[in-house]
Amino acid sequence: MPIDPLQRLRDIALPDPVSLWPPAPGWWLLAVFSLVAIAAGLYLWQRQRRANAYRKAAAKALDQAWTDYQQRGDKAVLLQQLVTLLRRTALQGFPDQAVAGMHGAKWLSFLDATSRSTHEKAFGQGGGQILLSAPYQRDPEIDPAPLFKLVKDWVLTHQSTYTASATDTPSSGGQEVTGHA
Numbered sequence: 001m002p003i004d005p006l007q008r009l010r011d012i013a014l015p016d017p018v019s020l021w022p023p024a025p026g027w028w029l030l031a032v033f034s035l036v037a038i039a040a041g042l043y044l045w046q047r048q049r050r051a052n053a054y055r056k057a058a059a060k061a062l063d064q065a066w067t068d069y070q071q072r073g074d075k076a077v078l079l080q081q082l083v084t085l086l087r088r089t090a091l092q093g094f095p096d097q098a099v100a101g102m103h104g105a106k107w108l109s110f111l112d113a114t115s116r117s118t119h120e121k122a123f124g125q126g127g128g129q130i131l132l133s134a135p136y137q138r139d140p141e142i143d144p145a146p147l148f149k150l151v152k153d154w155v156l157t158h159q160s161t162y163t164a165s166a167t168d169t170p171s172s173g174g175q176e177v178t179g180h181a
Contacts, residue, residue, distance in 0.1 A: 066148055076139060079131070079134045086154070
């Protein structure tokens with residue numbers, strides 16, 4: 001009896017399944033790049049958060065001053081607190097002696113130059129002018145709400161650089177003053 005040639009055939013040998021480990025070199029590169037990108041993002045986020053912490057603290061103090069005003073109704077105290085918080089915030093954001101020595105129209109000009117407000121010259125030619133005289137009056141006759149909004153807007157959104165003009169301070173001579181955030 002003749003032998004069937006099909007019986008002498010062997011089964012098809014299947015290759016081993018592809019292993020998930022170890023991954024190909026491209027996956028290793030992608031993992032390293034992803035970890036570096038995440039670490040860099042966390043570092044930049046933390047740095048930005050620390051640089052803007054003074055804004056958050058100033059906004060909280062402004063809100064407390066407003067709450068105190070609403071309870072007591074003392075405009076003079078509120079205005080003094082607004083002026084003080086503006087100055088402290090400016091010194092934190094622009095730790096430069098040129099900012100510390102500004103007063104009067106130069107101070108308001110600085111606030112306008114560093115403001116991101118949509119109201120151009122809101123301090124020097126607008127409602128912010130009251131900051132020069134009202135805090136020193138016993139009972140100022142003003143509505144503090146617009147001024148409070150202007151000050152809070154500046155505290156939260158001021159620019160981080162300011163180019164001083166030659167008229168701002170005798171020593172500045174047009175130099176750029178850079179702040180934290």
